[in-house]
Amino acid sequence: MPNRTFTPPFPRRAYVDGPFGQIHYQVQGEGLPLILLHQAPMTSGQFDLVYEPLARRGIQAIGIDMPGFGFSDPTPDVATVTDYSQVVPPVLNALGLDKAFFLGHHTGALVATEAAILFLEMCEALIINGPLPITEDERAEFMRTLHQWEIKYAAQPEGGHMQELFTIRETFADDTVPAERISDYVVQALMGRGKFWYGHHAAYQYRHDEALKKVTVPSLILTNTGDQIYPLAKKAHEIRPDFEFAELDGGGIDIVDQQPEAWSDAVAAYIQKQAASAK
Secondary structure, eight states, rough: OOOOOOSSSOEEEEEETTTEEEEEEEOOOOOOEEEEETTTTOOGGGGTTHHHHHHHHTEEEEEOOTSSSSSSOOOSSSOOOHHTTTTHHHHHHTTSOOOEEEETTTTHHHHHHHHHHHGGGEEEEEEEOOOOOOOOHHHHHHHHTHHHHHHHHHOGGHHHHHHHHHHHHHHTTTTTTHHHHHHHHHHHHHHHHSSSTTHHHHHHOEEEEHHHTTTOOOOEEETTTTTTTTHHHHHHHHOOOTTTEEESOOOTTTHHSSSEEEEEEEEHHHHHHHHHHOO
Protein backbone atom coordinates (compact mmCIF):
# COMPACT_ATOMS: atom_id res chain seq x y z
CA MET A 1 0.00 0.00 0.00
CA PRO A 2 1.49 3.40 -0.96
CA ASN A 3 2.30 5.84 1.83
CA ARG A 4 -0.10 8.74 2.06
CA THR A 5 -1.17 11.32 4.57
CA PHE A 6 -4.85 11.52 5.39
CA THR A 7 -6.22 14.39 7.46
CA PRO A 8 -9.78 13.52 8.53
CA PRO A 9 -12.38 16.30 8.59
CA PHE A 10 -13.16 15.56 12.22
CA PRO A 11 -11.26 15.61 15.52
CA ARG A 12 -8.85 12.94 16.68
CA ARG A 13 -10.15 11.03 19.68
CA ALA A 14 -8.18 9.80 22.69
CA TYR A 15 -8.38 8.77 26.33
CA VAL A 16 -6.37 9.66 29.40
CA ASP A 17 -6.63 8.42 32.97
CA GLY A 18 -8.22 10.82 35.45
CA PRO A 19 -9.29 10.77 39.11
CA PHE A 20 -12.53 8.90 38.31
CA GLY A 21 -11.28 6.60 35.54
CA GLN A 22 -10.85 7.21 31.84
CA ILE A 23 -11.47 10.63 30.29
CA HIS A 24 -12.46 10.82 26.63
CA TYR A 25 -11.49 13.88 24.63
CA GLN A 26 -11.32 15.13 21.04
CA VAL A 27 -8.77 17.44 19.42
CA GLN A 28 -8.69 19.30 16.12
CA GLY A 29 -6.41 22.02 14.82
CA GLU A 30 -3.09 23.53 15.73
CA GLY A 31 -2.37 26.82 17.41
CA LEU A 32 -3.77 28.42 20.55
CA PRO A 33 -5.19 25.61 22.75
CA LEU A 34 -8.81 25.91 23.87
CA ILE A 35 -10.54 23.56 26.30
CA LEU A 36 -14.24 23.11 25.44
CA LEU A 37 -16.61 21.97 28.20
CA HIS A 38 -20.13 20.96 27.20
CA GLN A 39 -23.58 21.59 28.64
CA ALA A 40 -25.57 18.89 30.45
CA PRO A 41 -26.72 16.37 29.45
CA MET A 42 -24.50 16.39 26.35
CA THR A 43 -20.93 15.42 25.43
CA SER A 44 -17.94 16.92 23.65
CA GLY A 45 -20.01 16.16 20.55
CA GLN A 46 -21.90 19.37 21.34
CA PHE A 47 -19.03 21.15 19.59
CA ASP A 48 -19.07 18.98 16.43
CA LEU A 49 -19.90 21.91 14.17
CA VAL A 50 -17.22 24.24 15.55
CA TYR A 51 -14.11 22.07 15.82
CA GLU A 52 -13.25 22.71 12.18
CA PRO A 53 -14.20 26.43 12.14
CA LEU A 54 -12.08 27.01 15.24
CA ALA A 55 -9.18 25.10 13.67
CA ARG A 56 -9.43 27.34 10.58
CA ARG A 57 -9.03 30.33 12.89
CA GLY A 58 -5.79 29.08 14.40
CA ILE A 59 -7.28 27.40 17.45
CA GLN A 60 -6.47 23.94 18.77
CA ALA A 61 -9.97 22.90 19.86
CA ILE A 62 -10.01 20.34 22.69
CA GLY A 63 -13.44 18.98 23.61
CA ILE A 64 -13.70 16.89 26.76
CA ASP A 65 -16.45 14.54 27.92
CA MET A 66 -16.98 15.46 31.57
CA PRO A 67 -17.19 12.55 34.05
CA GLY A 68 -20.25 10.39 33.44
CA PHE A 69 -20.99 11.97 30.04
CA GLY A 70 -20.19 10.47 26.66
CA PHE A 71 -17.33 8.00 26.92
CA SER A 72 -15.81 9.33 30.16
CA ASP A 73 -16.14 7.25 33.31
CA PRO A 74 -18.54 8.58 35.97
CA THR A 75 -17.93 9.78 39.50
CA PRO A 76 -18.58 7.14 42.18
CA ASP A 77 -21.44 9.18 43.65
CA VAL A 78 -23.45 12.36 42.98
CA ALA A 79 -21.24 14.60 40.88
CA THR A 80 -20.34 18.22 41.60
CA VAL A 81 -19.02 21.00 39.40
CA THR A 82 -15.69 20.61 41.17
CA ASP A 83 -15.67 16.92 40.20
CA TYR A 84 -16.30 17.81 36.57
CA SER A 85 -13.46 20.33 36.56
CA GLN A 86 -10.94 17.61 37.41
CA VAL A 87 -10.81 16.48 33.77
CA VAL A 88 -8.85 19.55 32.68
CA PRO A 89 -5.34 18.90 34.08
CA PRO A 90 -5.07 15.27 32.87
CA VAL A 91 -6.06 16.23 29.33
CA LEU A 92 -3.66 19.17 29.20
CA ASN A 93 -0.88 16.96 30.54
CA ALA A 94 -1.66 14.27 27.97
CA LEU A 95 -1.33 16.84 25.20
CA GLY A 96 1.91 18.23 26.64
CA LEU A 97 0.33 21.61 27.32
CA ASP A 98 1.15 23.80 30.29
CA LYS A 99 -1.71 26.26 29.73
CA ALA A 100 -4.84 26.73 27.65
CA PHE A 101 -7.87 28.94 27.29
CA PHE A 102 -10.95 27.54 29.04
CA LEU A 103 -14.46 27.76 27.58
CA GLY A 104 -17.67 26.23 28.84
CA HIS A 105 -21.29 26.37 27.72
CA HIS A 106 -24.11 26.37 30.31
CA THR A 107 -23.15 23.63 32.83
CA GLY A 108 -19.76 23.61 31.14
CA ALA A 109 -19.48 27.35 31.80
CA LEU A 110 -19.63 26.67 35.53
CA VAL A 111 -17.07 23.90 35.16
CA ALA A 112 -14.75 26.18 33.19
CA THR A 113 -15.12 28.83 35.90
CA GLU A 114 -14.24 26.35 38.63
CA ALA A 115 -11.28 25.06 36.62
CA ALA A 116 -10.01 28.62 36.16
CA ILE A 117 -10.10 29.06 39.95
CA LEU A 118 -8.65 25.69 40.95
CA PHE A 119 -6.06 25.42 38.18
CA LEU A 120 -5.14 29.06 37.82
CA GLU A 121 -1.64 28.32 36.57
CA MET A 122 -3.10 26.38 33.63
CA CYS A 123 -5.62 29.00 32.50
CA GLU A 124 -4.68 31.69 29.99
CA ALA A 125 -8.17 33.22 29.99
CA LEU A 126 -11.77 32.17 30.51
CA ILE A 127 -14.84 32.28 28.26
CA ILE A 128 -18.13 31.85 30.14
CA ASN A 129 -20.82 30.99 27.59
CA GLY A 130 -24.01 30.99 29.65
CA PRO A 131 -23.37 31.89 33.31
CA LEU A 132 -25.79 30.86 36.07
CA PRO A 133 -25.75 33.38 38.96
CA ILE A 134 -29.16 32.40 40.33
CA THR A 135 -30.94 33.28 43.57
CA GLU A 136 -31.81 30.81 46.31
CA ASP A 137 -35.46 31.02 45.25
CA GLU A 138 -34.52 30.11 41.68
CA ARG A 139 -32.44 27.22 42.98
CA ALA A 140 -35.36 25.96 45.04
CA GLU A 141 -37.69 26.26 42.04
CA PHE A 142 -35.36 24.08 39.97
CA MET A 143 -35.22 21.45 42.72
CA ARG A 144 -39.02 21.43 42.90
CA THR A 145 -39.66 21.20 39.14
CA LEU A 146 -37.09 20.23 36.49
CA HIS A 147 -34.94 18.32 38.98
CA GLN A 148 -37.86 16.07 39.89
CA TRP A 149 -38.59 15.39 36.22
CA GLU A 150 -34.97 14.48 35.55
CA ILE A 151 -34.81 12.13 38.55
CA LYS A 152 -37.92 10.30 37.32
CA TYR A 153 -36.82 10.23 33.67
CA ALA A 154 -36.40 6.58 32.67
CA ALA A 155 -36.72 4.17 29.75
CA GLN A 156 -40.25 3.66 28.46
CA PRO A 157 -41.77 1.00 26.18
CA GLU A 158 -41.24 1.55 22.47
CA GLY A 159 -38.64 4.24 23.18
CA GLY A 160 -41.18 6.69 24.54
CA HIS A 161 -38.51 8.37 26.65
CA MET A 162 -36.48 9.07 23.51
CA GLN A 163 -39.51 10.60 21.81
CA GLU A 164 -40.15 12.71 24.89
CA LEU A 165 -36.61 14.05 24.91
CA PHE A 166 -36.63 14.58 21.13
CA THR A 167 -39.81 16.66 21.41
CA ILE A 168 -38.31 18.82 24.16
CA ARG A 169 -35.12 19.46 22.19
CA GLU A 170 -37.08 20.08 18.98
CA THR A 171 -39.16 22.70 20.80
CA PHE A 172 -36.01 24.43 22.06
CA ALA A 173 -34.54 24.42 18.55
CA ASP A 174 -37.68 26.04 17.06
CA ASP A 175 -37.04 24.82 13.48
CA THR A 176 -33.42 26.03 13.47
CA VAL A 177 -31.72 22.63 13.88
CA PRO A 178 -32.19 19.65 11.49
CA ALA A 179 -33.96 16.55 12.79
CA GLU A 180 -30.78 14.52 12.29
CA ARG A 181 -28.88 16.75 14.70
CA ILE A 182 -31.71 16.75 17.25
CA SER A 183 -31.62 12.95 17.10
CA ASP A 184 -27.93 13.21 17.89
CA TYR A 185 -28.73 15.42 20.90
CA VAL A 186 -30.91 12.61 22.25
CA VAL A 187 -28.17 10.03 21.72
CA GLN A 188 -25.62 12.25 23.46
CA ALA A 189 -27.95 12.85 26.40
CA LEU A 190 -28.52 9.14 26.95
CA MET A 191 -25.10 7.65 26.25
CA GLY A 192 -23.34 8.60 29.50
CA ARG A 193 -22.71 6.25 32.40
CA GLY A 194 -23.59 8.84 35.02
CA LYS A 195 -27.13 9.43 36.26
CA PHE A 196 -29.21 11.50 33.84
CA TRP A 197 -29.92 14.11 36.52
CA TYR A 198 -26.37 14.59 37.80
CA GLY A 199 -25.36 17.40 35.45
CA HIS A 200 -28.10 19.92 36.12
CA HIS A 201 -28.13 19.01 39.80
CA ALA A 202 -24.42 19.89 39.97
CA ALA A 203 -25.03 23.13 38.09
CA TYR A 204 -27.85 24.30 40.34
CA GLN A 205 -25.96 23.45 43.51
CA TYR A 206 -22.99 25.53 42.37
CA ARG A 207 -22.86 29.13 43.58
CA HIS A 208 -21.75 30.76 40.36
CA ASP A 209 -22.32 34.26 41.70
CA GLU A 210 -19.76 33.59 44.42
CA ALA A 211 -17.35 31.81 42.07
CA LEU A 212 -17.36 34.69 39.58
CA LYS A 213 -15.91 36.94 42.28
CA LYS A 214 -12.96 34.56 42.69
CA VAL A 215 -11.88 34.53 39.04
CA THR A 216 -8.57 36.33 38.52
CA VAL A 217 -7.80 35.54 34.86
CA PRO A 218 -8.97 37.70 31.93
CA SER A 219 -12.53 36.66 31.13
CA LEU A 220 -15.27 37.03 28.54
CA ILE A 221 -18.98 36.53 29.13
CA LEU A 222 -20.35 35.20 25.84
CA THR A 223 -24.09 34.95 25.31
CA ASN A 224 -26.85 35.18 22.74
CA THR A 225 -30.11 37.07 23.01
CA GLY A 226 -32.28 34.01 22.37
CA ASP A 227 -30.72 31.92 25.11
CA GLN A 228 -33.15 30.92 27.87
CA ILE A 229 -30.68 32.20 30.45
CA TYR A 230 -29.66 35.36 28.57
CA PRO A 231 -30.75 37.62 31.49
CA LEU A 232 -28.31 35.77 33.74
CA ALA A 233 -25.45 36.78 31.44
CA LYS A 234 -26.41 40.40 32.07
CA LYS A 235 -26.52 39.69 35.79
CA ALA A 236 -23.09 38.06 35.67
CA HIS A 237 -21.71 41.15 33.97
CA GLU A 238 -23.13 43.28 36.77
CA ILE A 239 -21.23 41.10 39.23
CA ARG A 240 -18.05 41.35 37.16
CA PRO A 241 -18.21 44.54 35.02
CA ASP A 242 -14.48 44.15 34.40
CA PHE A 243 -15.13 41.05 32.31
CA GLU A 244 -15.54 41.60 28.59
CA PHE A 245 -19.04 40.98 27.24
CA ALA A 246 -20.13 39.76 23.81
CA GLU A 247 -23.52 38.68 22.55
CA LEU A 248 -24.82 37.11 19.37
CA ASP A 249 -28.28 37.98 18.11
CA GLY A 250 -30.99 35.34 18.37
CA GLY A 251 -30.33 31.64 18.61
CA GLY A 252 -31.11 29.55 21.68
CA ILE A 253 -29.44 26.92 23.82
CA ASP A 254 -28.13 25.39 20.58
CA ILE A 255 -26.24 28.53 19.51
CA VAL A 256 -23.09 26.52 18.76
CA ASP A 257 -25.03 24.68 16.03
CA GLN A 258 -27.29 27.56 15.01
CA GLN A 259 -24.47 30.05 14.38
CA PRO A 260 -21.21 28.06 14.24
CA GLU A 261 -19.25 30.61 12.19
CA ALA A 262 -20.38 33.65 14.19
CA TRP A 263 -19.79 31.78 17.44
CA SER A 264 -16.32 30.71 16.31
CA ASP A 265 -15.57 34.28 15.24
CA ALA A 266 -16.43 35.62 18.69
CA VAL A 267 -14.43 32.94 20.47
CA ALA A 268 -11.35 33.17 18.24
CA ALA A 269 -11.34 36.99 18.32
CA TYR A 270 -11.18 37.03 22.11
CA ILE A 271 -8.53 34.32 22.33
CA GLN A 272 -6.33 35.96 19.72
CA LYS A 273 -6.71 39.33 21.42
CA GLN A 274 -5.64 37.87 24.76
CA ALA A 275 -2.74 36.00 23.19
CA ALA A 276 -1.52 39.19 21.50
CA SER A 277 -1.73 41.21 24.71
CA ALA A 278 0.26 38.58 26.60
CA LYS A 279 3.28 38.90 24.28
